[in-house]
Structure formats: C-alpha cells, structure tokens
C-alpha cells in the first residue's frame with residue numbers, strides 16, 4: 519500500500535486526524551473481457567438463472583426497496599426498463615467492502631435513464647449483496663434496455679487494484695478540527711494560497727473519501743438509523759492521472775460512461791448495515 523503521511527498544520531501534528539485515515543482501493547479499470555466469475559465494470563454478472571433480472575419502473579430503486587426521503591425522482595416509462603449491470607466486486611478481490619454476513623459479491627446496477635430528484639440528476643442504482651455459492655446455474659445474456667442514451671452504459675473493464683490511504687477534503691472535516699487549523703479562519707474559510715492538504719483520488723475506487731468539486735457534503739446520514747454514511751464506491755467518468763499511487767496510469771475513460779459533468783457517481787452506504795438505504799451523489 520502507498521503510505522500517505524497524515525496531514526499536518528504546517529508541520530504541527532493535528533490532534534484527532536488519525537481517526538480520519540481511510541484506505542481507498544483504486545480500481546484502475548481498463549478495457550478487457552471479464553467473465554461472470556470476475557470483478558469488473560460492465561461485464562457479465564454472476565446472476566442466477568432462476569432469479570428475475572432487476573428492472574426500473576420509473577421510481578428510484580434503493581437497496582432496501584424504500585425511496586430516499588425527499589427523493590420522488592421518476593422518469594417516464596412505457597413499461598419496466600431492464601437495469602444495466604454496472605459493476606461486480608467479489609470479496610476475494612475487495613475484502614474491505616462491508617459485505618453483509620454470508621455474502622461475498624456486490625452487484626451494482628444502474629438505470630440507463632436519468633432520474634431527476636432533489637438535487638440529483640443521474641442514474642438510479644440498485645445494489646445486490648449476494649452469496650456467490652448459492653448461484654448454481656448462471657443466467658444467460660441479460661435483457662437489453664430499450665430506448666436509452668448510452669451515457670450510463672459501461673464498456674467491459676477489468677481491474678488492477680491498488681490501495682492508498684486517504685484523508686477527507688477540508689470541507690468534510692468536522693469543525694472541531696477544521697477551525698483549529700492555522701490556515702482556516704473562524705468562519706471556516708481556507709486561506710486562498712494554502713495548498714498543503716492531501717489530495718483525494720479522482721478515479722474509480724472502493725472506500726476512501728469522496729472528491730467534492732461542485733458541491734459540498736450534505737445529508738450524509740442514514741435515513742434508517744441516523745449513522746453517518748460512508749463512501750462505498752466511486753465510479754468515475756475519467757481516471758485522472760496523478761501521483762497518489764505508483765501504478766502505471768491506464769486509459770483515461772475506459773468505461774466510456776459519463777456522470778454529471780465528467781464527474782463521479784458516489785454511492786454512500788450505512789456503516790452499521792450495508793443494506794440500509796444508500797445515497798447517491800454525483801460530483
């Protein structure tokens with residue numbers, strides 16, 4: 519793992535900052551031909567032949583089947599629309615994912631249509647946490663969604679994961695810490711010429727911290743239990759080149775999808791129970 523030094527306040531240790539270190543697993547997706555047994559973006563899913571393929575009826579589906587508070591996001595439908603298999607992540611490749619007991623693969627679906635909700639414009643998502651051993655017969659090719667733009671439909675990619683320790687953007691630090699920093703004023707504004715804070719990865723990753731660009735963190739509380747939501751998965755339009763790990767940087771847009779204005783689709787889940795309502799955010 520790349521070792522990332524904890525940020526300091528001009529060399530002075532920041533009390534409490536260690537609790538904010540999180541390991542991010544970069545996916546480093548690149549074009550490939552994954553199978554249903556692989557972790558991937560946009561490849562075939564380890565989906566049982568006897569289970570119906572998930573569809574969108576126009577309402578935003580969530581992992582728990584309950585719509586998010588304030589989200590009445592809908593799109594017009596002529597009938598149920600087949601979801602697109604966006605990503606599949608096996609526990610053996612991503613042991614840091616918060617798998618509910620007994621499960622070992624996360625399957626992420628996106629509705630290929632844009633949903634228009636409270637402060638959110640993008641694809642609806644559906645998460646399935648599955649026990650892979652319970653699949654005895656794998657389904658054939660999935661139904662093709664009709665009448666869509668290709669914006670949220672990925673090309674098949676394989677991963678070359680690596681791990682990096684991340685710290686939150688200054689916006690996401692609690693005031694108890696942020697307001698003690700010498701380069702932050704009492705109102706919380708950061709000195710214009712301050713550049714010392716560690717960067718957050720702008721690329722597809724599991725865990726770590728979200729990159730906030732056009733928006734700030736808000737309403738990141740679980741609506742089922744109130745716990746602070748954590749970044750589960752970030753799916754990015756572009757894999758930005760950087761020096762946050764020492765890997766060879768691959769193609770810039772291997773998956774070919776676009777979220778918002780060349781941003782990331784961030785999926786936040788509850789640390790107490792991964793099957794509680796999740797939250798989507800595009801930035």
Ligand SMILES: [Zn+2]
Pocket residue numbers: 574575576577593599629630631633642
């Ligand atoms: Zn939909």
Ligand SMILES: [Zn+2]
Pocket residue numbers: 740741742743744745788789790791794795
């Ligand atoms: Zn919860």
Ligand SMILES: [Zn+2]
Pocket residue numbers: 544546679680681763764765
């Ligand atoms: Zn890397």
